[in-house]
Amino acid sequence: MRWIRAVGRGVLVAAVVLAGHAGAAAPPGGPSAGGRGPLTFVTAGDLTHYLRPLLDDWNRERPAEPVTLVELPDSADETRAQMLSELRSGGGRFDVLNIDVAWTSEFAAAGLIAPLARDRFALDAFLRPVVDTATFEGRLYAVPYVTNAGLLYYRADILGAAGEKPPRTWSELARQARTLAPRSGLDGYAGQFLPYEGLTVNLTEAIQSAGGTVLRDEGTRIAVDSDAARAGFAFLADGLREGWIPQEALRYKEEESRAAFVEGRLLFLRNWPYVYTDADGPGSKVAGRFGAVPLPGAHGPGTSVLGGSNLAVSARSRHPATAADFLAYLTSERVQRQVLTKGALPPVLASLYDDPGLVASHPYLTILRESVLSAVPRPKSPRYGQVSLAVQAVGQDVLALRESPEEAVRRLTRELGDISGGG
Numbered sequence: 001m002r003w004i005r006a007v008g009r010g011v012l013v014a015a016v017v018l019a020g021h022a023g024a025a026a027p028p029g030g031p032s033a034g035g036r037g038p039l040t041f042v043t044a045g046d047l048t049h050y051l052r053p054l055l056d057d058w059n060r061e062r063p064a065e066p067v068t069l070v071e072l073p074d075s076a077d078e079t080r081a082q083m084l085s086e087l088r089s090g091g092g093r094f095d096v097l098n099i100d101v102a103w104t105s106e107f108a109a110a111g112l113i114a115p116l117a118r119d120r121f122a123l124d125a126f127l128r129p130v131v132d133t134a135t136f137e138g139r140l141y142a143v144p145y146v147t148n149a150g151l152l153y154y155r156a157d158i159l160g161a162a163g164e165k166p167p168r169t170w171s172e173l174a175r176q177a178r179t180l181a182p183r184s185g186l187d188g189y190a191g192q193f194l195p196y197e198g199l200t201v202n203l204t205e206a207i208q209s210a211g212g213t214v215l216r217d218e219g220t221r222i223a224v225d226s227d228a229a230r231a232g233f234a235f236l237a238d239g240l241r242e243g244w245i246p247q248e249a250l251r252y253k254e255e256e257s258r259a260a261f262v263e264g265r266l267l268f269l270r271n272w273p274y275v276y277t278d279a280d281g282p283g284s285k286v287a288g289r290f291g292a293v294p295l296p297g298a299h300g301p302g303t304s305v306l307g308g309s310n311l312a313v314s315a316r317s318r319h320p321a322t323a324a325d326f327l328a329y330l331t332s333e334r335v336q337r338q339v340l341t342k343g344a345l346p347p348v349l350a351s352l353y354d355d356p357g358l359v360a361s362h363p364y365l366t367i368l369r370e371s372v373l374s375a376v377p378r379p380k381s382p383r384y385g386q387v388s389l390a391v392q393a394v395g396q397d398v399l400a401l402r403e404s405p406e407e408a409v410r411r412l413t414r415e416l417g418d419i420s421g422g423g
């Protein structure tokens with residue numbers, strides 16, 4: 001994992017060739033009979049360490065249709081930008097794309113990914129909400145691959161010693177972060193607050209965990225001018241003003257915030273389930289001393305944004321038949337099991353969440369399923385990218401205490417209006 005990350009970070013288009021030949025290298029009219037031939041598989045460059053043996057297996061069995069892994073940077077926004085620019089250039093270098101669930105509609109509406117035959121994939125076996133993220137205007141444009149829901153990680157040793165339970169509300173979290181963290185020399189709370197998709201996720205969760213929403217009706221109605229949105233912004237702004245959210249957190253993406261928790265510097269962390277395995281692993285200072293619960297909210301438990309990624313096929317791929325087989329392979333039971341056990345990522349196959357062996361080895365599975373099933377998907381807007389940028393920009397000013405929650409909500413309402421009115 002660390003090796004891959006070192007390669008991906010800061011590199012504009014990092015291509016780590018693990019095996020096989022790039023699809024684009026095949027000559028026109030080459031080995032593509034019936035849409036069959038080599039493929040490139042493009043993905044964000046983090047959390048990919050487990051993929052190599054899975055692709056090796058595929059490549060051994062299909063020497064005429066090998067898959068080459070292309071890794072892009074680990075920030076969701078940079079990966080999206082690079083995928084979009086390659087697909088829009090019409091170059092046909094990418095065949096199969098591991099896209100964030102948030103982008104499926106945008107890619108589909110732009111005609112960059114190809115519709116897929118529903119009966120080709122065992123969609124009924126997947127967790128229900130994830131299948132919906134792969135459809136746009138009634139058609140299937142991708143196959144769910146990994147799901148995700150944010151959890152609140154907490155230091156069970158510190159809360160236990162103080163006779164406290166993990167927080168269910170923001171006021172409990174704030175009180176514990178304010179009082180217990182400094183006594184143990186820790187920072188209180190962090191999420192992902194650098195301006196990128198992760199900040200949009202954290203702000204959206206804060207708004208919806210107070211009962212609000214940014215957009216309604218698949219992104220067609222702006223709904224952010226609400227007490228809930230003001231409360232959500234205020235929760236995070238208060239943390240920064242009062243110091244129980246550290247200033248460093250303004251620079252955190254997933255990995256920086258994970259490191260702060262596993263190095264024993266944080267009492268509470270909002271992050272995805274992949275952190276659990278790492279925090280319990282040999283290099284962690286908090287192994288055996290932490291727990292994970294659903295996100296807290298304004299008046300009781302909150303809700304996560306539905307995360308994860310879908311597998312899509314470029315509309316320009318010359319080997320769509322092989323690509324469809326590859327999608328079926330990556331969503332097979334055998335691979336989905338390894339997505340969890342080797343990749344520490346939440347699988348989309350529902351049956352795995354009831355598997356007694358997996359539940360024993362991954363104790364967070366039950367809470368995770370609950371969180372995924374109650375998670376709120378991002379709007380299916382072809383303009384989601386612009387919406388997210390507007391949320392990030394406003395959120396950045398709120399967290400820097402340059403703008404009050406009241407002003408922020410007014411400005412965001414205006415900017416979202418411009419986006420929906422603009423061409």
Ligand code: GLC
Pocket residue numbers: 076100101102147148197198201254272306307308309
């Ligand atoms: C995770 C989620 C994804 C989300 C991203 C934000 O990768 O799976 O859906 O957009 O984090 O950083």
